[in-house]
Amino acid sequence: MYTRELADEAANYLSIVQGIRRELHQIPEFGLHLPKTRERILASIEGLGEIHLSDKLSSIVLHIKGAQPGPTVLLRADMDALAVREDTGLEYASTNGYMHACGHDLHMAIGIGAAHLLATHKDRLKGDVLVWFQPGEEGHGGADIMLEEGMHMITGSKPIAAYGIHVTSAWQPPRTFGGKSGALMASASDMIVTFKGRGGHGSSPWMAKDPISAMNEAISGLQTKINKSINVFDPVVINVGWIKAGDDHTTNVIPETASFGATVRTFSPGMLEELRGHVTTYLAGIAQSFGVEVELEFGKYATEVVMNDPAATELVRKVVKGVWGEDRWMEWPHPIAGAEDFGSVVREIPGAFIFLGASPEGVAWQETAPNHSNRAVFDDSVIPDGSALLAGLAFEVLDAAASA
Ligand SMILES: [Zn+2]
Numbered sequence: 001m002y003t004r005e006l007a008d009e010a011a012n013y014l015s016i017v018q019g020i021r022r023e024l025h026q027i028p029e030f031g032l033h034l035p036k037t038r039e040r041i042l043a044s045i046e047g048l049g050e051i052h053l054s055d056k057l058s059s060i061v062l063h064i065k066g067a068q069p070g071p072t073v074l075l076r077a078d079m080d081a082l083a084v085r086e087d088t089g090l091e092y093a094s095t096n097g098y099m100h101a102c103g104h105d106l107h108m109a110i111g112i113g114a115a116h117l118l119a120t121h122k123d124r125l126k127g128d129v130l131v132w133f134q135p136g137e138e139g140h141g142g143a144d145i146m147l148e149e150g151m152h153m154i155t156g157s158k159p160i161a162a163y164g165i166h167v168t169s170a171w172q173p174p175r176t177f178g179g180k181s182g183a184l185m186a187s188a189s190d191m192i193v194t195f196k197g198r199g200g201h202g203s204s205p206w207m208a209k210d211p212i213s214a215m216n217e218a219i220s221g222l223q224t225k226i227n228k229s230i231n232v233f234d235p236v237v238i239n240v241g242w243i244k245a246g247d248d249h250t251t252n253v254i255p256e257t258a259s260f261g262a263t264v265r266t267f268s269p270g271m272l273e274e275l276r277g278h279v280t281t282y283l284a285g286i287a288q289s290f291g292v293e294v295e296l297e298f299g300k301y302a303t304e305v306v307m308n309d310p311a312a313t314e315l316v317r318k319v320v321k322g323v324w325g326e327d328r329w330m331e332w333p334h335p336i337a338g339a340e341d342f343g344s345v346v347r348e349i350p351g352a353f354i355f356l357g358a359s360p361e362g363v364a365w366q367e368t369a370p371n372h373s374n375r376a377v378f379d380d381s382v383i384p385d386g387s388a389l390l391a392g393l394a395f396e397v398l399d400a401a402a403s404a
Helices: 002-011 014-025 035-044 104-120 142-148 211-229 271-290 310-324 342-348 380-403
Strands: 050-053 060-065 072-078 128-134 161-168 177-179 182-196 236-245 257-266 293-298 306-308 329-331 336-339 351-357
Touching: 002 104, 002 310, 002 380, 014 035, 014 104, 014 380, 035 060, 035 104, 060 104, 072 104, 072 342, 072 380, 104 128, 104 161, 104 380, 128 142, 142 342, 161 310, 161 342, 161 380, 177 310, 182 211, 182 271, 211 236, 211 257, 211 271, 236 271, 257 271, 271 293, 306 310, 306 342, 306 351, 310 329, 310 351, 310 380, 342 351, 351 380
Parallel strands: 072 128, 072 161, 161 351, 177 329, 182 336
Antiparallel strands: 050 060, 060 128, 177 351, 182 257, 182 293, 182 306, 236 257
16 A cells, blocks of 8 residues: 555654644744744745645645646645643743644644655656645634635646544544544534613612523523424534623622623534524523513634545545554544534535544543643654655545546
């Protein structure tokens, strides 16, 4: 299997990719504009292919042309950091108030490594590869902007497959690849609910229209309402993250408004719309019974469910097991409720998102600080395997298309 050769080759470059990753780790940037990060990546992929940049965000698309004509494969690495103050004590820890707490620094290094493997062997590449370096994954809609800009259509034809890797410090055993067909990650969005009543004196609530009571009823009944309306085998998560009402200097005033905000997670296409319908009806009923008004604001931005294509996922399983052995694959029994804008990519292009265990050696992986924690530590010695898998998948897909 060709990927095995790539894995051996990539292993030789461990210290180089680790060095790049640690440099990126020290310059974390937030959101869609990541000038230093972009500059550092560009320096590492010079001469490997055609570069496409955007003004709207600090994306990079590297177009590697194979020696033989054929279809296109898309590989994606995200680039942005989180607004988290790092507390890992690592010698290369970030000091600028942001942190690569989700391991996107490893993803960039994986992408750079894959690009080198592909460019080195482009004589054997039966088609084109687009390597996407994508900013703004953490809730900024970076993938959607790149799709709107047509960054997946650079070769003139839509890619036939798309792959991306996400490292995790705590969700699966170190060095294992993992995933599943179908829904892998949730659609995430949010909602803000405001009850508007009529303020009054706390001694005489019957003379006012108390919005706090309506809010209280709404929050406590929401889970029951969901349970009675939605099929348990197509689950949803609504979790209230904040509530706001009244003034903490006084207890004898009935305020005019009370509001709360919740995150909303769903796992199948269409479920978010269905859920919004149930929630709207339910809240209107509560408001009516308390004689108050309710305003419901659903977040404009909802990520797509990361829906792994069965054939694309099966290829990943086959390659991982064939190259690294059965015990290096972890089949996920169910989706996770986290979200990823790679969902937008696999809505357009059949593909698969793959997890890669990167908990540090010598610690129990279940007990390590998870992604997004200020103490999350990732083992960057997994980078070469990640690079080999992404590059290997591109070769495999294009080989299969050529012989089909
Ligand atoms: Zn992430």
